[in-house]
Amino acid sequence: MYFPKALTCLISLLYLSTSVLASLRITADHHSFGGVNYPSLQYLEPTQRDEVIQAIVNSNARVIRLFIRGDKYGPDPETGLGIFNHNTLDQFDDILAAIYRIGKGTVKVIIAPHDAHALRGSNDVLCDVYCEHINEAFLDFYSNLENRKLYKDRLTHLFTKYRSKNFNGATWNTLKDVIMGVDLQNEPWSGVWPIVAGEAWLCDIATHLKETIGLGANNIAVITGGLSGPQMPGGTQNFPDSAFECDAIDVIAIHGYYAASAETSAGTNWANMFLPGNTLTSRALGKKLLLVEEMSYIKSVNGIHYKKAEVWDQGNALNYRGIPWLYSKVTTEGEGTSSNINILFASRFAIGALKDVLTRAFASRSNFDWSRFLAAPKVGLSNLTHLALNPFIPNQSPCTFGCPGWLCDAADGCEPDLVCRNSVCQKPDEKTLGFVGKECDGHRKLCHENLQCIGGVCEECTARETREEDKELGIKAGSISGTCSVDDPFRMRPICQYCDKSAKECRGNPCLSAQHCDADEYCDWGVCKTCTSGCLGMSCKSSSKCKTGYCNVFGKCDYPKKPKRPMRPEDYTGRRGPGSRGGLKQGPSRPMDNVVRVNIPKEGVIETGGPVATATGAK
Incomplete structure (x- = not known):
């Protein structure tokens, strides 16, 4: 089971510091x-129907x-x-x-x-x-x-x-x-x-x-x-x-x-x-x-x-x-290996996770106001202190925290060799500076904020010690059930300092372009900084106004990228298909003489570039 060193100080950060608020939080x-x-x-049947509805209501x-x-x-x-x-x-x-x-x-x-x-x-x-x-x-x-x-x-x-x-x-x-x-x-x-x-x-x-x-x-x-x-x-x-x-x-x-x-x-x-x-x-x-x-x-x-x-x-x-x-x-039926969840099963089954x-x-x-169509419940809104950890990770999991693709809300939310970018733990771009093993000098060659520069090389953070009270209870260092002691600057090496980005106190991660920073940041002379104008999603008239580098066709600042070529209308043969070169006689609504049968791929796991529908004319 893997516990990154930074996890040692996770709980203490939640309770002893106000600096973990992530700028991408709603x-x-x-x-x-x-x-x-x-x-x-x-x-x-009415009796079972009402039982099911009550179970759904009870699930919130x-x-x-x-x-x-x-x-x-x-x-x-x-x-x-x-x-x-x-x-x-x-x-x-x-x-x-x-x-x-x-x-x-x-x-x-x-x-x-x-x-x-x-x-x-x-x-x-x-x-x-x-x-x-x-x-x-x-x-x-x-x-x-x-x-x-x-x-x-x-x-x-x-x-x-x-x-x-x-x-x-x-x-x-x-x-x-x-x-x-x-x-x-x-x-x-x-x-x-x-x-x-x-x-x-x-x-x-x-x-x-x-x-x-x-x-x-x-x-x-x-x-x-x-x-x-x-x-x-x-x-x-x-x-x-x-x-x-x-x-x-x-x-x-x-x-x-x-x-x-x-x-x-x-x-x-x-x-x-x-x-x-x-x-x-x-x-x-x-x-x-x-x-x-x-x-x-x-x-x-x-x-x-x-x-x-x-x-x-x-x-x-x-x-x-x-x-x-x-x-x-x-x-109300069996689940097997399907995606179905029986609403009436006990909480030890998948319904327990769904209810939670x-x-x-x-x-x-x-960010969206639904009150016109669904009234707010008579409970307060959730707090904004941290991203919840998944309580249903199996014990046999090779990783329980901060793996590639895991959600994160702070620099210490990922394994040390990963970065938390746009709330997801990701491998750093090999072209950028600052990840584990890269050269650093603390001035121009910087490390990522979840790392420290030791002897000219970016290394993992020093772990905080477990509180004495927890040690007496037998809680080991790195345990998610423990808390960490406050730093002693006279006895410990410097550790990574995390900060509230909304307070504009962060140094920022090293970068080469805006894509290496969070969505609400831009790359300023090699360091990610909080963006207040020309940011991702803001209105624009030209790319020169976007700190992210590109003004897209919707008039919004975006990352520059090569546009994907979707399946073109002419790739289909349709009875009334605009742009269907092989079948149109005159105008976009001219019907073809053949009946169209559309072959639809079976629904399942969706991957980028996966199968799309095709249409074939019957002879």
Whole structure:
């Protein structure tokens, strides 16, 4: 088991010093929250249904995401185009009433009124009436105006024509006390990116929900629902420009499935995706709300024994970034090696970790104000003293603290040969100065702040001694349960001094460019310094105004980098695909003669540069 020397002084820093506050920590006074997906909750028997809802409420989840679709548990309510079985809708209405009754109004729902997987009968979702109508021409659902009208009719019937049996005949579009938001669909264009046909569908459906159906007037959020399916690290699948540009969209929902690896924790991709001040968060702040609508455990190289640790790690990363999240999914069935978590199991199972991190989410802070759609709980916001350590790391773990990819909030939060950059423990760039073993002189050749210069070489910090009181109790040096003595400058070598960067007292780490510094810093004559203008995410008109070196196409300061080339529209053959050179005759909406079948890769662990959807014309 590994305990870095710097861990010896971790606890004492937390209690004896105010200098551990990290500049990337969320300080706004808005609540974040956590929740769960339970796609077929309405089909449980009433007694078990209420037991499940009570367990979810007890877990401190604030939101439950529900689906209206056909699967092995029950049918879709739309039995024919425009024809609805109100008995099925009554079942769904019962679940809304039960959640409101048991949760006493503190728990709300998100409704996915349709599932893109139903368009092709995939992911255990039954092929529905739209699937039969489009005859496997998947993209036609989005590009064809007749199909769009049929789908609008579905939404209109669900939210304005059906009369609730439990809420005195009210229509669902008025139930703001129980419904937090409505998705456009679950994973529109699932597996297809960029959106190759009918992108106007996105804002058209959002406007229909917000204005025609009236969700906006009743403070019910319009949510994108995970555009294009699972998000790839570094991609823009779930948040294309069209989502930001549509005024009718309130919430951009992100779906992602990430496994731990030798170089990353399960939460690393989430911490990187929602870095405060990066392009995504800076574009959204004040304009859109960001929600991780689906995140889940994915079996990693570590094995199933790490499930609790890796579930908790993802929730902890999102709590630290102030981004609300929903786990996908909870169930009352067996788990096996799957990502499912049985909500009724004892706490020694994965549900124990999920409950723990949901409770932390209950009081977590966010830069985004959700109060219009979900009232703040009657508890105070969490303190800002430190990043919580994962309590579910198995004893057999080769590393228990500060490995590559682990979250950190201070220089001593990582192994000595790593640096804490943008809240993640990372290997230092070989081109930069200052890491273990590099030459130093304490003046021009500096060491990283978590190291010291001894004899012209950067070395690890000197460990603080354990307090005498702890020694008497038998607590060994380096134990996470102990505290450390205050430094004695007359008896100890100089140790690394950590400071509060917001107080501008830090010397800063050595650097060659802004990419070697935290997101709220810039590189000034070889040292990282706090940035107050021209910083990452700030508005700009030219790159000369950005201390990070680059003004991107969104008018935000960014790191200079070679832009990635996404899959081009012409790489697809679509029935109405703008830019589809092989099939278009005249104009972007000219239909091809062949039916389009889209092959979607099975959802799983997402890696940068992984498989994308392909479309092939049938002969």
